[in-house]
Amino acid sequence: MAVEVRVPALGESVSEATVATWFKKPGDHVATDEMLCELETDKVTVEVPSPVTGRLAEIIAPEGTTVAPNALIAQIMEEGNAGPEEMLPKEKSGAKPSEGTVTMSGKPVDVMVPTLGESVTEATVATWFKKVGDSVQQDEMLCELETDKVSVEVPAPAAGVLSEIFAPEGTTVDANAKLAIITEGAAGAAPTLAPAAAPAAAAAPAAAAAPAATAGRSDVEDAPSAKKAMAEAGINRDAVTGTGRDGRVMKEDVARAGSAPAAAASAAPAPAAAPRQPSSAQDAAREERVKMTRLRATIARRLKDAQNTAAMLTTYNEVDMSGIMGLRNTYKDQFEKKHKVKLGFMSFFVKACCHALKEVPEVNAEIDGGDVVYKHYVNMGVAVGTPSGLVVPVVRDADLKSFAQIEKEIAELGLRARDGKLTMAEMQGGTFTISNGGVYGSLMSSPILNPPQSGILGMHKIQDRPVVENGQIVIRPMMYLALSYDHRIVDGKGAVTFLVRVKEALEDPRRLLMDL
Incomplete structure (x- = not known):
């Protein structure tokens, strides 16, 4: 029976692809999901797997041909009963020899790409923690995927033996792709893989x-x-x-x-x-060339898009931190004893920004086409530096939460960010962002907007400086504040007013309690 091989889905707005490489020729035996050819689009490279086991009967689109989505590119003559040689492991083109197939008894369980989050359509297989033939326990980590926003760990859906890997390290996979097969309940014996034998012998x-x-x-x-x-x-x-x-x-x-x-x-x-x-x-x-991670590439693209799209401007002010530091020193022990979390500075800044956003709502809005969308809630993004790059987890409904709730949530999100455990949902929906460069020693900077948001507050290092109070020079712990905003929607008056309200609330935290 002839089975058609067609061009898979290429992604939104991609209307054609070019056949770059055929890994098989007519007459060759192919196994189910074995790579037949590779297509190139203007955005990604797409591998085309075999839908069945059989022999490649005809190649309709040779290398160099431009094809549309769902176009017929080849035909395979399906084989009904596999002979003994077809039960041997097959090495996929482009796959590692150790990542072949192990035939064993037991119920096969598919390992699928987990939910990647809204608007994320693909991921890259970064690391396999197991190899073919290894025993795995249910929920044990099999591999790690990298998207343009987060790293996603893939747990084993069942206990057994990893019998086949379809997507080796470096492979780009779709959101619903099959990564591997686990043979449920099988014993973890070291497999004898035909493809691995030749390289091992040649390079003994x-x-x-x-x-x-x-x-x-x-x-x-x-x-x-x-x-x-x-x-x-x-x-x-x-x-x-x-x-x-x-x-x-x-x-x-x-x-x-x-x-x-x-x-x-x-x-x-x-x-x-x-x-x-x-x-x-x-x-x-003495140079080292390393391919950008998907996360770093996305950060670069989004930040450049913000510069190209928004009419970005920054206004500055400074704040005397004496009031917060005194209040914190007075109540930090009682606060930690009652709420089981330390009282830091971030909760004061979040509350001060929420207070100011109510007075200047355009800083909490966004442009959508020809409309301005005003948000009657505050989902506060808190920028966190990680080994993989900058991520911005979101404290939802921050305007409705207490100091303790904000401190706990920021601590939990920061820890999850540094461990690469954030989910897509935890980084979406922010309406305003706070970035604290002061933890790295920054004295002054202009933060870049986090689109589609219209405002971002930059915190900086607290430094003792001489200031004039009532005609006298005194030493005070001062911090520079920077508000970058989209001038298309926020006027200079609104931006300055916002920053002054933040300054006032921080210098006299009692204003937050009195809603002043």
Whole structure:
């Protein structure tokens, strides 16, 4: 029976693709979900898997052909009863040899991409914590996905053995893609994989170094792709610095370890062919090129979009922190004893901003086409720096919450952000943002808007400075405040009024209680 292979969904606004590479030729045997070809669009690269097991009968769209979504590109003659050779593991094109298929008895359970959140349509497989043949427990972490906003851990839906991996590290997957198969209830025996045998035999002398290097590191399992790369290149594990979780060596770490010597060696024999001077070549050998993470690329795009779209302007003021610091010193012990959380500065700033937003509502609004949308609530975004980049979790209905509730929620969100545990829902829907550069020592800066929001407050370092009070020079703990705003919707008068109201509330926190 002939089965059609068609172009998969390419994504919103993508109307065509080009057939870049065929991994199979007519007559070749193919397994279900084995990669047949790769399509290129103006945004992403899309792999086309085989829908059935059989033999590739005809390629209708050869390499270089431009095809539309759902276009017919090939036909497969489906096989009814698989012969003995079809029960062997098959290596997918582009997949790691250790990530093949293990045939075993037991109920197969699909491992699917979990819910990624609103407006997120794809993710990249960053790290596999298990390899084919490993035993897994229910809810044990199998792999980690990286989206343009958060990292998502994928737990095992059942206990058993990981029998097949469809999406190796580095693969871009759709929101409803199948990542792997677990054979439920099967015993975790080390599999004998046909594809892995050849590379292991061919690189036996080089491979001997890898187990020796990792013998004392049984607590951290390096990426299978990294092990293979080290074996093929003859690189000792001790010569590679792992950047993965808990020092885990990734494939790109191996590439970096081998690239610097190669760059220096290739630059020396032919200086005339290189456009750089010898000193530049030496600099190049000490440089490191790392592909942007999806999160970092999205941060870069959104911040640049904010500059290109909004009429962004910043106004400044300064605040005497004596009032807050005195109030905090007086009540911090009682506050912590009762509410089980420390009284910090952020709750004062959140409350002061909520108070000011009520008076100047346009700072809490956004532009939607030809409309201005005024928000009669405050979802306060609090910018948090993480090892992967800046994220902005949201304290919802901050204007209705107490100091203790705000402090608890900010602490919890900050911890989840640094651990990469934030969900998409926890970072969406913000109406105003506070960014605290003071924790890093910043004395003055102009924060960039977090679109589609119209305002962001920048906090800075508290520093003792001489100020004049009642004709006398005194020393006070001062902080510079910066409000960046979208001048398309917020006038200068509104922006200055907002910042003055924040300043007044912070310098005399009693105004918050009296709603003044």
